[in-house]
Amino acid sequence: MAKKxxxxxxxxxxxxxxxxxxxxxxxxxxxQTQLSKEMEKRVHDYIREIGYVPNQYAQGLRSGKTRTIGMxxxxxxxxxxxxxxxxxEERAYQMGYKIVYSSTENETRKxxxxxxxxxxxxxxxxxxxxxxxxxxxxxxxxxxGYPVVFFDRTLPGIHTDxxxxxxxxxxxxxxxxLINSGYKHIAFMTLSSDQVQMLERERGYLQAxxxxxxxxxxxxxxxxxxxxxxxxxIEEFIASHAYIDAIFFATNYIAENGLxxxxxxxxxxxxxxxxxxxxxxNMFRLFTPSITAIAQPISEIAEHVINLMLERLxxxxxxxxxxxxTVVLKSNLQIRKSSIKxxx
Amino acid sequence: MAKKxxxxxxxxxxxxxxxxxxxxxxxxxxxQTQLSKEMEKRVHDYIREIGYVPNQYAQGLRSGKTRTIGMxxxxxxxxxxxxxxxxxEERAYQMGYKIVYSSTENETRKxxxxxxxxxxxxxxxxxxxxxxxxxxxxxxxxxxGYPVVFFDRTLPGIHTDxxxxxxxxxxxxxxxxLINSGYKHIAFMTLSSDQVQMLERERGYLQAxxxxxxxxxxxxxxxxxxxxxxxxxIEEFIASHAYIDAIFFATNYIAENGLxxxxxxxxxxxxxxxxxxxxxxNMFRLFTPSITAIAQPISEIAEHVINLMLERLxxxxxxxxxxxxTVVLKSNLQIRKSSIKxxx
DNA sequence: CTGAAAGCGCTTACAG
DNA sequence: CTGAAAGCGCTTACAG
Numbered sequence: 252m253a254k255k256x257x258x259x260x261x262x263x264x265x266x267x268x269x270x271x272x273x274x275x276x277x278x279x280x281x282x283q284t285q286l287s288k289e290m291e292k293r294v295h296d297y298i299r300e301i302g303y304v305p306n307q308y309a310q311g312l313r314s315g316k317t318r319t320i321g322m323x324x325x326x327x328x329x330x331x332x333x334x335x336x337x338x339x340e341e342r343a344y345q346m347g348y349k350i351v352y353s354s355t356e357n358e359t360r361k362x363x364x365x366x367x368x369x370x371x372x373x374x375x376x377x378x379x380x381x382x383x384x385x386x387x388x389x390x391x392x393x394x395x396g397y398p399v400v401f402f403d404r405t406l407p408g409i410h411t412d413x414x415x416x417x418x419x420x421x422x423x424x425x426x427x428x429l430i431n432s433g434y435k436h437i438a439f440m441t442l443s444s445d446q447v448q449m450l451e452r453e454r455g456y457l458q459a460x461x462x463x464x465x466x467x468x469x470x471x472x473x474x475x476x477x478x479x480x481x482x483x484x485i486e487e488f489i490a491s492h493a494y495i496d497a498i499f500f501a502t503n504y505i506a507e508n509g510l511x512x513x514x515x516x517x518x519x520x521x522x523x524x525x526x527x528x529x530x531x532x533n534m535f536r537l538f539t540p541s542i543t544a545i546a547q548p549i550s551e552i553a554e555h556v557i558n559l560m561l562e563r564l565x566x567x568x569x570x571x572x573x574x575x576x577t578v579v580l581k582s583n584l585q586i587r588k589s590s591i592k593x594x595x
Numbered sequence: 596m597a598k599k600x601x602x603x604x605x606x607x608x609x610x611x612x613x614x615x616x617x618x619x620x621x622x623x624x625x626x627q628t629q630l631s632k633e634m635e636k637r638v639h640d641y642i643r644e645i646g647y648v649p650n651q652y653a654q655g656l657r658s659g660k661t662r663t664i665g666m667x668x669x670x671x672x673x674x675x676x677x678x679x680x681x682x683x684e685e686r687a688y689q690m691g692y693k694i695v696y697s698s699t700e701n702e703t704r705k706x707x708x709x710x711x712x713x714x715x716x717x718x719x720x721x722x723x724x725x726x727x728x729x730x731x732x733x734x735x736x737x738x739x740g741y742p743v744v745f746f747d748r749t750l751p752g753i754h755t756d757x758x759x760x761x762x763x764x765x766x767x768x769x770x771x772x773l774i775n776s777g778y779k780h781i782a783f784m785t786l787s788s789d790q791v792q793m794l795e796r797e798r799g800y801l802q803a804x805x806x807x808x809x810x811x812x813x814x815x816x817x818x819x820x821x822x823x824x825x826x827x828x829i830e831e832f833i834a835s836h837a838y839i840d841a842i843f844f845a846t847n848y849i850a851e852n853g854l855x856x857x858x859x860x861x862x863x864x865x866x867x868x869x870x871x872x873x874x875x876x877n878m879f880r881l882f883t884p885s886i887t888a889i890a891q892p893i894s895e896i897a898e899h900v901i902n903l904m905l906e907r908l909x910x911x912x913x914x915x916x917x918x919x920x921t922v923v924l925k926s927n928l929q930i931r932k933s934s935i936k937x938x939x
Numbered sequence: 940c941t942g943a944a945a946g947c948g949c950t951t952a953c954a955g
Numbered sequence: 956c957t958g959a960a961a962g963c964g965c966t967t968a969c970a971g
């Protein structure tokens with residue numbers, strides 16, 4: 252069947268050198284071992300010529316390095332995560348790394364299981380949007396020397412590289428916008444979870460509310476509740492708080508159900524109900540009326556995440572002191588029609 | 596650092612048996628080699644007890660099997676593909692397989708490159724939504740004995756397992772619906788590509804048009820054109836064919852630009868312009884007016900794909916005759932407001 | 940019914 | 956400046 256793959260031994264034989272020499276060139280260690288320049292070039296040229304690629308499993312077995320990065324996202328079918336995953340993957344491939352990813356669905360148990368599977372695969376590093384409660388597993392990974400980069404959120408008590416948007420200020424500014432548009436009773440609809448990014452968004456909401464001497468109105472919903480049940484619950488909430496004139500949705504996902512609930516109740520956006528959503532979506536621009544949303548800088552996030560990871564992966568391993576980086580990016584409030592009352 | 600992993604040798608030593616015995620039990624070959632039932636149970640219990648997991652790289656190196664499946668989608672950030680990928684991944688994990696996926700962006704060159712990378716990783720099988728022009732690479736893979744399962748579309752001239760929706764009938768029925776709604780001049784907006792699924796959708800469109808003795812109006816757009824340019828082009832097309840009263844978009848992706856173009860031109864859906872889209876989207880239901888769409892059965896597709904793959908992977912390898920399966924699934928036309936003229 | 944041994948394709952410490 | 960050799964953790968043909 253499969254035609255026999257070329258091995259280092261074949262190359263060594265053809266070139267009349269030892270396997271060591273070939274391997275050294277392959278691993279860019281030619282200089283530090285004082286291999287002759289000509290020899291290096293000769294081997295290198297030949298390798299390029301025949302398009303030799305090392306067997307990853309042999310490398311993995313021998314060196315423990317696998318050039319594979321594990322990525323844990325909340326939900327790979329969510330537009331925010333899939334867009335980030337895609338860009339990270341692309342960049343990683345260019346650098347000769349593979350990405351394997353899985354969806355935690357914000358479940359602690361599932362995340363732990365996946366991390367366990369990943370560990371058995373001896374990945375080189377981990378990119379994680381952590382659900383609450385996996386502190387111990389992450390610490391263990393880090394103690395074993397694997398780089399971990401968080402994105403979208405962090406875990407309290409864990410000190411590592413992370414890339415996030417400025418959730419607090421993003422939420423605060425979105426609220427300011429709603430207030431300036433004349434909305435008085437603005438509710439915040441969020442997940443019933445302790446995730447850091449959600450709490451920060453809530454803090455931004457509360458800050459704006461308190462500066463305005465208004466009363467806060469917070470509705471918490473379950474993460475992956477049954478869709479019709481979730482919508483029903485939101486309808487009920489809105490109906491029982493008839494004075495609410497605007498809603499700030501803490502995520503795209505909640506907004507989807509929320510918009511449907513608002514529609515079902517026959518409320519008109521933006522005059523009966525103002526709407527702002529955290530996380531933008533291609534479709535929001537096309538809505539009637541178009542939906543105001545906080546757009547996270549996807550490309551920038553992806554770029555920072557993969558750069559941090561590659562840096563950790565390529566920098567000589569064990570430092571006494573590691574200077575972890577916390578990258579905080581600005582988001583962009585996309586003001587559209589859903590948050591500006593129309594003349595009437 | 597990392598605490599030393601348990602190996603087969605450790606287990607053999609602890610249990611006072613040979614590595615062979617342990618390996619045999621591990622691989623479920625205990626019976627065919629007549630290992631004693633008690634021995635098998637003893638080893639098996641111990642393995643479970645300590646939660647031993649074999650080193651994948653050693654297995655991969657030794658056996659050539661890696662329990663990893665490569666998946667090539669068009670765009671992992673597209674809702675259709677990400678939903679399918681996620682379900683396949685989940686099922687694969689349960690069965691002890693990993694999935695690595697990448698986006699081809701419908702580019703022949705990129706798909707070839709990715710397949711090349713995959714090959715070097717010695718994957719066990721391939722799940723592919725093929726762009727045109729990779730026939731040779733796929734044939735090569737198959738000649739080497741790797742199972743290949745196509746989904747969403749096939750490649751002419753390649754005979755292998757595939758899972759698809761009945762594109763022809765789905766398109767035909769959607770057209771019938773538009774015609775019954777009273778639309779007279781229905782345009783078909785599709786990609787300028789030779790992909791089988793697109794041609795089938797077009798065939799369904801043409802069939803309905805010809806049965807109705809109408810004239811066909813087809814607009815082809817580039818796959819990943821610059822967004823504003825793409826929208827401009829669609830606007831121009833609509834403006835220069837003012838008699839068109841409905842558009843059937845061949846994909847979700849084209850519809851996004853198309854809806855924006857229609858909005859920019861100030862045309863009202865559904866009265867000025869009826870709309871139907873191939874591929875549903877969470878957001879279409881929420882649109883004002885809601886958008887009629889052909890929903891593909893995501894779960895069913897994913898289920899069939901992974902089942903076919905696992906079957907090929909676990910069935911004893913080389914057959915003289917392989918009975919490839921072509922699974923054709925029904926889609927669901929979700930009739931909403933965009934395709935039914937309102938009274939006025 | 941069970942074990943010793945070769946070998947998958949690499950990397951690297953060591954010897955020259 | 957370069958090569959022979961050990962060993963990573965498995966699987967499997969072979970011998971008993």
